[in-house]
Amino acid sequence: xxxxxxxxxxxxxxxxxxxxxxxxxxxxxxxxxxxxxxxxxxxxxxxxxxxxxxxxxxxxxxxxxxxxxxxxxxxxxxxxxxxxxxxxxxxxxxxxxxxxxxxxxxxxxxxxxxxxxxxxxxxxxxxxxxxxxxxxxxxxxxxxxxxxxxxxxxxxxxxxxxxxxxxxxxxxxxxxxxxxxxxxxxxxxxxxxxxxxxxxxxxxxxxxxxxxxxxxxxxxxxxxxxxx
Amino acid sequence: xxxxxxxxxxxxxxxxxxxxxxxxxxxxxxxxxxxxxxxxxxxxxxxxxxxxxxxxxxxxxxxxxxxxxxxxxxxxxxxxxxxxxxxxxxxxxxxxxxxxxxxxxxxxxxxxxxxxxxxxxxxxxxxxxxxxxxxxxxxxxxxxxxxxxxxxxxxxxxxxxxxxxxxxxxxxxxxxxxxxxxxxxxxxxxxxxxxxxxxxxxxxxxxxxxxxxxxxxxxxxxxxxxxxxxxxxxxxxxxxxxxxxxxxxxxxxxxxxxxxxxxxxxxxxxxxxxxxxxxxxxxxxxxxxxxxxxxxxxxxxxxxxxxxxxxxxxxxxxxxxxxxxxxxxxxxxxxxxxxxxxxxxxxxxxxxxxxxxxxxxxxxxxxxxxxxxxxxxxxxxxxxxxxxxxxxxxxxxxxxxxxxx
Numbered sequence: 078x079x080x081x082x083x084x085x086x087x088x089x090x091x092x093x094x095x096x097x098x099x100x101x102x103x104x105x106x107x108x109x110x111x112x113x114x115x116x117x118x119x120x121x122x123x124x125x126x127x128x129x130x131x132x133x134x135x136x137x138x139x140x141x142x143x144x145x146x147x148x149x150x151x152x153x154x155x156x157x158x159x160x161x162x163x164x165x166x167x168x169x170x171x172x173x174x175x176x177x178x179x180x181x182x183x184x185x186x187x188x189x190x191x192x193x194x195x196x197x198x199x200x201x202x203x204x205x206x207x208x209x210x211x212x213x214x215x216x217x218x219x220x221x222x223x224x225x226x227x228x229x230x231x232x233x234x235x236x237x238x239x240x241x242x243x244x245x246x247x248x249x250x251x252x253x254x255x256x257x258x259x260x261x262x263x264x265x266x267x268x269x270x271x272x273x274x275x276x277x278x279x280x281x282x283x284x285x286x287x288x289x290x291x292x293x294x295x296x297x298x299x300x301x302x303x304x305x
Numbered sequence: 306x307x308x309x310x311x312x313x314x315x316x317x318x319x320x321x322x323x324x325x326x327x328x329x330x331x332x333x334x335x336x337x338x339x340x341x342x343x344x345x346x347x348x349x350x351x352x353x354x355x356x357x358x359x360x361x362x363x364x365x366x367x368x369x370x371x372x373x374x375x376x377x378x379x380x381x382x383x384x385x386x387x388x389x390x391x392x393x394x395x396x397x398x399x400x401x402x403x404x405x406x407x408x409x410x411x412x413x414x415x416x417x418x419x420x421x422x423x424x425x426x427x428x429x430x431x432x433x434x435x436x437x438x439x440x441x442x443x444x445x446x447x448x449x450x451x452x453x454x455x456x457x458x459x460x461x462x463x464x465x466x467x468x469x470x471x472x473x474x475x476x477x478x479x480x481x482x483x484x485x486x487x488x489x490x491x492x493x494x495x496x497x498x499x500x501x502x503x504x505x506x507x508x509x510x511x512x513x514x515x516x517x518x519x520x521x522x523x524x525x526x527x528x529x530x531x532x533x534x535x536x537x538x539x540x541x542x543x544x545x546x547x548x549x550x551x552x553x554x555x556x557x558x559x560x561x562x563x564x565x566x567x568x569x570x571x572x573x574x575x576x577x578x579x580x581x582x583x584x585x586x587x588x589x590x591x592x593x594x595x596x597x598x599x600x601x602x603x604x605x606x607x608x609x610x611x612x613x614x615x616x617x618x619x620x621x622x623x624x625x626x627x628x629x630x631x632x633x634x635x636x637x638x639x640x641x642x643x644x645x646x647x648x649x650x651x652x653x654x655x656x657x658x659x660x661x662x663x664x665x666x667x668x669x670x671x672x673x674x675x676x677x678x679x680x681x682x683x684x685x686x687x688x689x690x691x692x693x694x695x696x697x698x699x700x701x702x703x704x705x706x707x708x709x710x
Contacts, residue, residue, distance in 0.1 A: 130705050133617065135616075135617060135704050135705045136703075136705050155621075155622065156621050156622070159616070159619055159621050159622075160619060160621075162617070162619055163618055163619015163620075164619065168617050168618070170614075170708065174610065174613075174614045174708065176611050176615075177321070177611075178317040178320065178321040178611075179317065187615075187618060188618045188619060190309065190310045190313065191310050191615065191618055191619050191620045191624070192619055193309075193310070197309075236618075
């Protein structure tokens with residue numbers, strides 16, 4: 078199966094050229110195949126978030142190559158990078174990060190509005206379908222502050238799927254939820270992966286959840302120590 | 306290019322920070338209203354003042370050049386001399402008809418009226434007053450100063466033995482419409498005149514001193530047969546009068562003065578008023594710009610997490626920039642719309658309160674369309690320019706830092 082993501086010798090340093098230059102990632106190699114369901118684990122300060130930001134094209138690596146959906150991200154401009162990110166990667170954050178001024182339906186439609194991907198009616202229809210799929214058909218017009226934590230995370234998942242991206246990055250998607258809600262959200266991600274064929278890379282502290290993923294990467298001090 | 310996303314975000318962010326939005330909108334509205342109100346007020350009041358001053362006087366007056374004492378020096382002698390200024394006697398303009406004709410054909414000149422004016426005495430029984438005899442060709446003079454506007458009694462219908470005098474003079478001499486007065490010249494010639502009209506020109510001194518007669522009679526009484534002492538002109542462009550006067554002076558060699566020189570004090574006052582108004586406008590624009598910029602800077606800081614999320618979802622720097630520029634434009638355009646309405650309300654209120662001492666209207670609530678368009682364009686541009694700095698800050702925000710904030 079074609080890889081959706083390839084990381085080749087990714088290094089990341091901060092304060093380059095100064096006396097306090099620090100290397101956070103020391104040559105990471107990862108390959109995710111299309112439709113995979115993977116976990117990225119590691120203790121705090123191991124570089125998980127930095128790696129996720131690099132994979133999400135939110136910050137550039139100091140060296141190494143990143144190929145996403147067959148396209149290398151080396152030497153491309155910010156606008157192209159933004160477009161590549163918007164169309165190929167969906168994000169689910171720990172604190173859902175919904176836009177408080179918009180209701181659930183509008184939050185889900187937002188990626189389509191940004192990229193002018195679908196006509197408004199078609200976008201609305203797809204957003205309704207997605208919210209229905211995550212069990213929020215009754216909460217379309219509710220603002221984020223009217224929803225529970227679990228419901229907000231479901232909206233964030235629906236938003237990540239709006240443009241049908243080949244890869245979804247989830248940063249501690251269950252970290253802010255109780256055990257029951259966390260389990261439900263994880264099951265939902267598994268279900269989407271199996272039915273839609275979308276690849277997931279999930280950052281988590283929870284080793285129990287991580288073991289439920291088909292593939293796992295463990296990061297310690299900026300190096301992959303083991304894969305499972 | 307569809308700007309649906311940018312508009313949606315711009316408006317929704319403004320709605321979200323409702324209190325801030327209303328406050329800055331009130332600021333822009335107030336700024337636009339102050340600019341329009343003050344400009345309209347000052348323009349109209351200046352217009353009224355100029356109209357009142359100039360409606361009773363010529364815009365340009367041509368007079369004979371002043372007589373000067375000429376000094377005769379011998380080539381080989383050094384002479385210490387104290388030159389006494391020569392007294393100016395009443396003189397006629399040589400070849401005045403040709404100069405009047407020249408003035409009539411000069412572009413920019415609206416009307417020409419020859420005058421023979423000079424000092425005489427006006428008498429009625431024991432009352433005697435020193436006055437200025439105004440010898441005119443009525444149909445010409447009415448084109449320069451519309452005396453009909455100032456008539457309080459009778460008609461401005463001056464015949465060979467008829468006169469029109471001011472209300473103050475009539476009071477001083479104890480006469481009224483239809484009465485006769487005597488006009489006595491310097492040389493002692495006496496002429497009886499019947500009063501056919503009384504005027505009030507809003508100037509007490511002129512009401513006391515002007516006595517209108519036919520040009521021919523004045524020429525005879527002032528001893529300048531066939532001559533005129535001045536030629537009064539009006540122009541189409543009031544503020545072009547000075548240049549026209551300079552041109553006519555060069556062409557004729559006469560002493561030609563415009564209203565701008567004879568009323569230089571008034572003109573300075575008006576010009577100072579305009580400078581003050583412009584300064585107020587500049588400061589208001591700066592304050593409004595700073596207000597918009599500060600609110601948007603705060604808004605950018607408050608919204609940085611949302612900006613980060615939007616950037617993560619694929620919003621480009623240009624799209625984020627446009628969101629905040631549009632907010633500036635919304636403040637500018639809505640503020641100018643509301644400001645125009647507020648200015649009109651203020652003008653209406655002011656017009657109803659502010660009246661001339663005699664109760665007449667000094668001011669009408671009118672909006673100059675050019676001023677409204679200009680103020681709206683300025684408000685829009687100021688809104689966009691003031692938003693530029695915060696918008697650039699938002700666009701350059703690092704999405705990772707923004708989301709973490």
